[in-house]
Amino acid sequence: MHQPAPVPRPRVLHLAQPVDGGVARVVLDLVKAQLATGLRVTVACPGGELAARARQLGADVRAWRAARSPGAGLPREVRRLARLVDEVRPELVHAHSAKAGLAGRLAVRGRVPTVFQPHAWSFEAVGGPTAALALRWERWAARWADRVLCVSEAERATGLRAGVRAAYAVVPNGIDLDRFSPAPAAGCLPAPRTADGGPLAVCVGRLCRQKGQDVLLRAWDEVRRTVPDARLALVGDGPDSEVLRRHADPSVHFTGAVADPVPWYRAADLVVLPSRWEGMALAPLEALGCGRPVVVTDVDGARESLPPALAARCLVPPEVPAALAGAVAGLLSDPPLCAALGAQGRRHVLSAHDVRHTAGRVTALYRELLGARTLLPSECRESIHS
Template sequence: MHRSATDPRPRVLHLAQPVEGGVARVVLDLTKAQLTAGLRVTVACPGGELAERARALGAEVRGWHADRSPGAGLPDEVRRLGRLLDEVRPALVHAHSAKAGLAGRLAVRGRVPTLFQPHAWSFEAVGGATATLALRWERWGARWAHRVVCVSEAERTTGMRAGIRARYTVVPNGIDTEHFTPAGPVGPVGPAGPGERPAGAPLVVCVGRLCRQKGQDVLLRAWPEVLRRVPDARLALVGDGPDRDALHRLAASVCAASLRADSVEFVGPVADVRPWYRAADLVVLPSRWEGMALAPLEALACGRPVLVTDVDGARESLPPGHAAHCLVPPGRPGALAGAVAALLLDPELRASLGGRGRRHVLSTHDVRRTAEAVAVLYRELLGGRPLVSFERRESIHS
C-alpha cells in the first residue's frame, strides 16, 4: 500500500533480519497495531514470510538484501539501506535483532529517532573472538540508539552487566490471546497436525527453529531417561532450521539406544501451531539463550503447562510459583529429563499449571499491552507530540 507524499500521517520504518520466527512475529504484531492506529508503516527486510504477511496487512514493504549474519557484504548492505532511508524518509526507525540493528544504526547514525530491539543479545549467540567483537560493537553502537528496547528485565540486566551503556526500556513480549486459546482440535487434523497416538501416551511438544539456540539437542539427549521413567512418552519437534539434519542423526542415535525409534517425530514447519500446543501434555523449550521466547507464552495461552530453561526472560514469562516445577538450568540433559518425567507423571499438577498459565498470559502478556507500550515510547522519543510528517525532515543519508 503506497501513500501520496503529501499524506500527513506519520511513517514508522521497521527494519528486520531475520524474517522468520519470533522476530518476524513481533514485527507483524506491531505493524498490525500501528496500521490500525493510523500510522503509515514500512517494513524493510530481505523478503520471505515477513514481507508477504506485512504486505497483506497493508504495510508498504521494501526489499533490503542482507545476510543473516555480519560479513564482508555489510558495507554494501549499509549503503543499500541508506538509499532506502532516503526514499522512505521515516520519522522513526525501529531496528529488530542484531543484524538489522548493526546495519540500521550505521546507516542512520542517530539522525532520526532510532530504536534498537535485540531480541536476545548477539554476543550470547557466538563464542570466542566473534563474541568479543559483537560485544564491542554493542557497546560502541549504543550511542546511535535513542532507546534500546529489551523484552525482559533479565535481557536488560544482561546488557548492563556487559557494559552496554544505553537508555533502556523494557517492553515484555506479548501474544495474541484471542488467537492462542485452549479451545480447538486436539485430535487428527490432517497431515500438518497431531494424529492419533496410543491411549495414555503423553505427548511432549517442542516448538522452535531447529538451531543451537533452541536447544533441541539437549532435549534429545535427555529423551532416553524420560523414556526410562515414562515408556510410552512421545516427542514432537515442530519447526525447521539449519540443524535439522544433525538433529535427525542425533534422534536416530538416542532412539536406537533406547529401542524406541518411533518415540520422536520431526513435524517440520506448520502453518498453524495451535493444534500441536493443544494436543500437548507438556510443552518444552530448552533454549541456551533468549530475550523472552514466544513459544512458552503461546503454549500457556492455550492452557498447556510449559517447561523452560532458566535463560533471559524465562522466569518473567512464568506465573508466580511456577519456577519450582517449570524451570531448569540450560544445557543439562539430566536435569531436563528429570523435570519432564516428573511433570508427565503428575497430570493434576499439569492441569493446575496450565490453568494458571492461561490467566497469567491474559493479564501480563497480551500483545495489545505490548503495542500500547511501544506507542507510548514512540511518542516520548518524538517529544510527546503527534508523529510529524516525515517528508519535512531533511535527508538522513548524506
C-alpha cells in the same frame, strides 16, 4: 475560514532480519497494531513470510537484500539501507535483532530517532573472537540508539553487565490471546498424535543451537525410562535438522516447518523449550495461552514470563539434561498437575502478556521519542486496550 491542513501521521520504518520465527511474529504484531492506530508503517526486510504477511496487513514493504548473519556483504547492505531510509524518510526507525540492528544503526547513525530491539543479545549467540567483536560493537553502537528496547528486565541486566551503556526501555513480549487459546470443546483440529496415545511433549522453535533441542534429545532417553510411552515432537526447521535427526530416538517426530504451531500446542500434554539464551521467548507464552504447561530453561526472560507456581516447578538450568529429564518426566507422569499448571499459565498471560498492551507501550515509547508531535488521537490510544 480555512481549516488547517491535517498533519501527516509519523511514518515508522521497521528493519528486520531474520524474517521468520519470533522476530517476524513480534514485527507483524506491532505492524498490525500500529496500522490500526493510523500510523504510516514501512517494513524493510529480505522478503520471506514477513514481507508477504506485512503486505497483507497493509504495510508499505521495501525489499532490503541482506544475509542473515554479518559477512563480507555488510558494506553493500548498509549502503542499500541508507538509500532506502532516504527514500522512505521515516520519522522513527525501529531495528529488530542483531543483523538489522547492526546495519540499521550504521546506515542511520543517529540522523533519525532510532529504537534497537535485540531480541536476545548478539554476543550470547557466538563464541571466541566473534563474541568479543559483537560485544565491542554493541557497546560502541549504543550511542546510535535513542532507546534499546528489551523484552525483559533480565535482558536489560545482561546488557548492563556486559557494559552496554544505553538508554533502555523494557516492554515484555505479548501474544495474540484470541489466536493462542485453548482448543474449543468440540470441533478442534488437533495435531497428529502417536497411535498408542502416550503423553506428548512438544518443542516449538527453529532447529538451531540457541533453542537447545540437542539438550532435549540427550535428556529424552531418561524421560522414556520413566514414561515409556512418551512421545516428543520437534516442531520447526533449521540448520541443525539433519544432525538432530541422526541422534533422535524413534519416539521423536520431526514435523519440519509448519504454517501454524497452534494445533501442536493444543495437542501437547507439555511444551518444552530448552534454550541456551533468550530475551523472552514467545513459545512458552504461546503454550500458556493455549492452556498448556511448560518446562523452560532459566535463561533471560523465563522467570518473568511465568507465574510463581510454574517458575517454582518448571524452570531448569540450561544445558543440564538430567534436570530437564526430571522436570519433563515428572509432569508427563502427572496429568492432573499438568492441567492445573496449564490453567494457571493461561490466567497469567491473560493478565500480563496481552499483545495489545505490548503494542500500546511500544507506541507510547515512540511518542516519547518524537516529542511534542501528536502520534495518536485519544480514540486510537483507547482502541489499543479495547
